[in-house]
Amino acid sequence: MAGPVPFSTDRAAVLAGLRSRVARMEGGVRPSGRGAIPVAAAVDAMLPAKGLARGALHEVLEADPGAAAGFAALMLARAGGPVLWIAPDPDAWPPGLVALGLSPADLILVRAVGEDALWALEEALRCPAVAGAVAVCRALTLTASRRLQLAAEAGGGLGLVLRPDAEEVPPTASLTRWRVDARPGAAGPRHALADPAWRLELLKSRGGQPGAWEVALRPDGRLETPAPVVRPVARAG
Amino acid sequence: MRPRACRPPRLAGLRGLPPPAAPPEIAAVAGERRWLALHLPDLPTDRLARRDPALDGRPFALWAADGSARRLTAVSPPGRAAGLAAGMAVADAQAMLPDLVLFPADPAADAALLAALAAWARRWTPLAAASPPDGLLLDITGAAHLVGGEALLLEQAQSRLGRAGFAVHGAIAGTAAAAGALARAGCETIVPPGGEAEAIAPLPLACFRLDPDTVAGFARFGLLRAGDALAQPRAGLMRRLGAEPLAALDAALGRHVAPAQPVQPRLPGRADLTCPEPLLTAEALEIGIDRLAAALCADLRAAGEGARAVVLECRRVDDTVQRIGLGLGTASRDPAHLARLLRGRVERIDPGFGIAHMALIATRAEPLAAAQTGLPGSVAADASRREALAPLLDRLTQRLGRGNVFARVPVASHIPHRATRPADPHAPMPATPPGWAARPRPVRLLTRPSPVAVIALLPDGPPARVGRQRVVRAEGPERIGGEWWAEDAPEEDYWRVETETGVRLWLARREGAWSLRGYFP
Numbered sequence: 125m126a127g128p129v130p131f132s133t134d135r136a137a138v139l140a141g142l143r144s145r146v147a148r149m150e151g152g153v154r155p156s157g158r159g160a161i162p163v164a165a166a167v168d169a170m171l172p173a174k175g176l177a178r179g180a181l182h183e184v185l186e187a188d189p190g191a192a193a194g195f196a197a198l199m200l201a202r203a204g205g206p207v208l209w210i211a212p213d214p215d216a217w218p219p220g221l222v223a224l225g226l227s228p229a230d231l232i233l234v235r236a237v238g239e240d241a242l243w244a245l246e247e248a249l250r251c252p253a254v255a256g257a258v259a260v261c262r263a264l265t266l267t268a269s270r271r272l273q274l275a276a277e278a279g280g281g282l283g284l285v286l287r288p289d290a291e292e293v294p295p296t297a298s299l300t301r302w303r304v305d306a307r308p309g310a311a312g313p314r315h316a317l318a319d320p321a322w323r324l325e326l327l328k329s330r331g332g333q334p335g336a337w338e339v340a341l342r343p344d345g346r347l348e349t350p351a352p353v354v355r356p357v358a359r360a361g
Numbered sequence: 362m363r364p365r366a367c368r369p370p371r372l373a374g375l376r377g378l379p380p381p382a383a384p385p386e387i388a389a390v391a392g393e394r395r396w397l398a399l400h401l402p403d404l405p406t407d408r409l410a411r412r413d414p415a416l417d418g419r420p421f422a423l424w425a426a427d428g429s430a431r432r433l434t435a436v437s438p439p440g441r442a443a444g445l446a447a448g449m450a451v452a453d454a455q456a457m458l459p460d461l462v463l464f465p466a467d468p469a470a471d472a473a474l475l476a477a478l479a480a481w482a483r484r485w486t487p488l489a490a491a492s493p494p495d496g497l498l499l500d501i502t503g504a505a506h507l508v509g510g511e512a513l514l515l516e517q518a519q520s521r522l523g524r525a526g527f528a529v530h531g532a533i534a535g536t537a538a539a540a541g542a543l544a545r546a547g548c549e550t551i552v553p554p555g556g557e558a559e560a561i562a563p564l565p566l567a568c569f570r571l572d573p574d575t576v577a578g579f580a581r582f583g584l585l586r587a588g589d590a591l592a593q594p595r596a597g598l599m600r601r602l603g604a605e606p607l608a609a610l611d612a613a614l615g616r617h618v619a620p621a622q623p624v625q626p627r628l629p630g631r632a633d634l635t636c637p638e639p640l641l642t643a644e645a646l647e648i649g650i651d652r653l654a655a656a657l658c659a660d661l662r663a664a665g666e667g668a669r670a671v672v673l674e675c676r677r678v679d680d681t682v683q684r685i686g687l688g689l690g691t692a693s694r695d696p697a698h699l700a701r702l703l704r705g706r707v708e709r710i711d712p713g714f715g716i717a718h719m720a721l722i723a724t725r726a727e728p729l730a731a732a733q734t735g736l737p738g739s740v741a742a743d744a745s746r747r748e749a750l751a752p753l754l755d756r757l758t759q760r761l762g763r764g765n766v767f768a769r770v771p772v773a774s775h776i777p778h779r780a781t782r783p784a785d786p787h788a789p790m791p792a793t794p795p796g797w798a799a800r801p802r803p804v805r806l807l808t809r810p811s812p813v814a815v816i817a818l819l820p821d822g823p824p825a826r827v828g829r830q831r832v833v834r835a836e837g838p839e840r841i842g843g844e845w846w847a848e849d850a851p852e853e854d855y856w857r858v859e860t861e862t863g864v865r866l867w868l869a870r871r872e873g874a875w876s877l878r879g880y881f882p
Contacts, residue, residue, distance in 0.1 A: 190865055193804050194882020206750055217806035217879065218769050218781055219797045224804065224882065228769060228781075229790035232750075234757055235765040244757055253749035306863035308833060315823075317801075317836050317859050320882045341882060 147331070161202045161282060164339050164347035167324065171300070172331040178203070180299040181249075181273045181283040183264070185290070187305035191322045194224065194341070195304045196258045196284050201226035201345075203282045205255025208248045210234040210241050211286075212260065225345045230255075242268050249275040249283045256282035263287075269296035293327075301328040307338055319343065395505065395533060395554075398540035399482075399497040399518060400547075403528045405435040405471050409464060411526040421462035424451050434466040438528070468494070478522075479624040485514060488623040496544065498537050500623070505533075511551050519549070534560065538612035542568040542587070561613050562588025569609045578602050587613070630668065630723035632656035639678050639715020643707050646675075646716065650703045653721035654696040667692025667729030673703055675710050676718040683710050690758065690787040691751040692727040698752045702759055747787060754786050771797070775841050777806055777878065801836075801857060803867045803879030810876035815868060823856060824868060824875070830860035838870070857881060 160175030162168050168175045176182060176199055186192035197216065200207040201224050209216045214235055218228035236244045241259045248257035249272060264285055276283040287293075289303060303325040309318030320341040326334045339347045401407065405423050410416045420440035422433045431451040440461065445454050454461055475491045482489040485508065488500035499518075505511040515531050522529040532543035534552040539561050543550060546568045552560040564587045566576050579602070584590045590598065591610060599607055611617040632653045640646055650673070661667060669692050673685040685706050693699065699721075710716070757766045769781035771794050816826040823835035838854035853871045855878070860866070865881035 188864055188880075190804065190880030190882055191863075193880060197804055197882070213808055215805045215808055215879075217777075217803060218771070218793075219777075219800075220802035220804040220806070220879070220881070222793060222797045223802070228771065228793055232754070232766065232768055232786045233783075234761065236761050240761060244761065247753060247756055251750065251753040254753065306865065308861065308863040309859060312834070314834050315836060317834050317857055317865065317881075320865060321863060322882075 158280075161199055163199070163324070164337070164349055166349040167326075167335075167337055167339070167347075170326065170333055170335050171329060176282060177299055178282050179277050179280040181269060181276050181285065181297070183269075183285050183287060183293075183296060183298045183301040185288070185293070185301065185303040185327070186286055187289045187303050187323075191306040191320070192286055192304040194320065195302070195322060195324070196286055197221050197226050198224045198341070198345070198347070199282065199284065200256045200258060201230075203256035206230050206232065206253060207255055208232050208234055208244070208257040210236050210244045210248070210257065210259040212237040212241070223343075223345075238262075242272065245283065245285070246272055246275040248279075249281050250279045251281070252279050254279065254281045256284065258284035258286055260286045264296055264298075266294070266296055269298055273297045273299070298328075299330050300326060300332075303327055310340065393535075394500060394502045395511065395535060396537045396540040397485075397499040397501045397511075397515065397518065397531060397533045398492070398537065398544040399499070399522065400530045400541070400544035401475075401478075401495050401497070401522070401527050402530070402545075403435065403438065404475065404495045405466065406437040407527045408471060408474050410437065416462065419462065420445065420458055420460075421464065422454060423464050423466040425466040471495075476624060482518070483624070485518065490623045492537075492541060496541055498541065500537075501533070515549070515551060536613055536615045538569070538609065539614070541570070542613055545570075557614055558591070561610075562586065562591070566590060566606075569606075569613065571606050571609055575602060575606050579606070630657050630660045630664065630666070630726060632660065632721045634719045636715075636717055636719070639712075639717050640719075641712050641715050646707050646710060646712070646719075647700075647704050649716075649719045650707070650721070651696070651700045653719060654700040654703070657721045657723060658694040658696040658699065661694040661723060661726065661729075664726070665728060666723075666726040667694045668699070668723035668726050670723070670725040671699065671703075672722045672724050674718075674720040674722065675712075675716045676720075677713045678715050678717045679713060681713070685709060686724075687759070688763075689751075690754050690785070691748060692729040693751065693755075694729060695752070698755070701752075702755060705756075705759060747789070751787060774844070776843055777802075777841070800839075801881070803881050806867075806879040807877060810869065810878055813868065813875055813877045815870075815875035820873075821854075824858055827858060827860060827866060827868065830862060830864065832858045833861050834859045 158178060160173040160177045162175045184192055184196055193216065207226070207230055209231060212235065214233035216231065216233060218231060221231065222228065234244050238261065241261045245257055245259035248254050264287060272283055272285070285298070293301070305323045305325070307321040307323045309321045312318045321338065322341070323336065323338050325336045328334060337349055339349050342348055406421065409421070416437070418439055419437070420443050421437050422440055422445060423435045424431050425434045433445065433447050433449045433451060433454055435447055436445045440458070443458055445457065451463065472493060475493060475495070475497070479489050479491040479497055482497055482499055486499050486501050486504040490498045492498045501511070501514060505514045508514045508517055511533050515533055519529050519531050530544045530547045530549055532540045532548055532550055532552070534540035534543060535554050535557055539552065539557040542561055542564050543552070546564045550560065565585060566579050566587060569587065579585070579590055584593065587610060595607060608617055634649050634653055636649070640649060657668070668689060670686065670688045672687070675683045677683070685703065687702055754766055764783070766786055767783035768786040768790060770784040770791055772779055772782050773794070774780050814828055815824045817823065818825050823837065824832050826832060835856050835858045837856035840852055840854050842852035843849070851871060853869045856868045856870070858866050858868055866877060867879040867881060869876055869878050
């Protein structure tokens, strides 16, 4: 090709640059010093950030209270640092969370309802010293989620919102939306419980594809996909 | 002054009371107040001698550079006896006394000592002032009878200062200037009210803190004593020597009042803002808060302290005071943080007709050193991390309430609800008990056990159904009993169950009644 054509020099680099510019405009994943939080190998492969992005808001729909709380606690523990658990009745229990890797020294509980809970989550996400925060709340409007997303971008922490499961969820500005449900554990004797098994459903992922996985939580805190049942979900939020 | 303008007018004249008396005579003004002046002639040398007993009784002196020459500024009494005097060149003094001990002069330390003495003198009167460079002025009006009269007060002040190692002369008079001049002249007297003119007449003019040139000017006319100067026609003196020397003499007679600045007791920190115009809007109050926070934090930084509790006082033009108290989780002197906490509560202030004066007072302060960040995992790193978190926790606590932001610290108890207790999130966390990770425990422990319908096939057997769900697996029972000294904790059997849909629950049976205790992941 004759003549100086700037785009032909390094096509891959130009594309990567454009992609990051678009991502910045959209206010999505911001490149930060600390990488995204790994979920499980099979799940990370589907996520644009190769894991749960820091500095962003993620929604978790609570199909099963124990599994959703366990998933949120596991992600907060992997964020590594002080985390806040904001709920109308913060019943997160350190003796159980220790097994997920969340140290009691890192956990601060906040009792707040409704608007106060969202305000507390926003304040927490704005603080750079906070690695992650989760708020248990019923409703999340588009405006509120936008504020939370901007706060998370400013502070760089992992923002989680635990909401009750619903068929129709109004649109929000969160980066991803998950539905976490419990699954029967692997076959075994009747008198001993197997490793916890969850069904993670990625309902919405900005810049990525939705999906669903069945994972098992091993005693060392790893999430494994025993049978990678990747089933694309038709609906995207 | 605007606040005064809003006070109700005085109506004394309208109620049939006798009309207000004519303006009092000057002598009466002088008779109204009583002043105790204490003169500490050897303050700089006494300061050193108090610190180092080895200097006691030895000739030593302080010096300061005066241009290219080094001159003595103060000489200890034994040095004076040997012929030394302030103002002498250091070389001359060393020639006279070869073993003379010399110290550099430190006017700042002298001033600080004088201020400390003034604060100490508040034991006798709330209006005690330092009169630099070497005096104290106490307004003892109405305070002398508390120690048994002016004579006893004078004696007590002199003897206490003398025991503390200070040379001191005191005098009591109706004006501050007269008492000061008498003290500097070494006349330890009590001047009866109205007797000032008579008392100061024989004093040398140098006692009135006039500059040496003025004293020399008086001396040129043959006027050496205050009485001589006061007997002369004022117009001529004023033309020749200026108004200042006559003002000094007038102050001694009470014809002219020179204000004294009483010392205020040292508070942890206080910033004041007197508003030229009353503040009415929240924006104006916020600007005021910003300024007060900046001033207070500069004060705290200088003192090496951080505030733990602050109070914002807003005085309205009608003289009502509104206070907003604020507690901080860790000591802080970050103006932005303080201002942000206070701004959130501005709406609680009712400005009424306007806020005339604001004050921000640190009611509790703690030493706060500059923090050093440590290696990851060290105690210092933990502390610095908590410090970074403290502003956030303060904001949350301010809005949500003290008990609603907490950490859970381990307690040595097997009973689930007693295994942790809420604690101050700012405090360092004790180590995690080793038993926690060993036992499977739920991630959520219900605050109140919720009764649940459970069917067990045997009276003591595992649950077979929970609600409408069939139990697939059950692990247990784990019998947890209360401590033997606790009477309200009967034994309970705990089961971990998994239903057919995979829901994992923590159930407990107490005397045949089942309840849901928590959720497993």
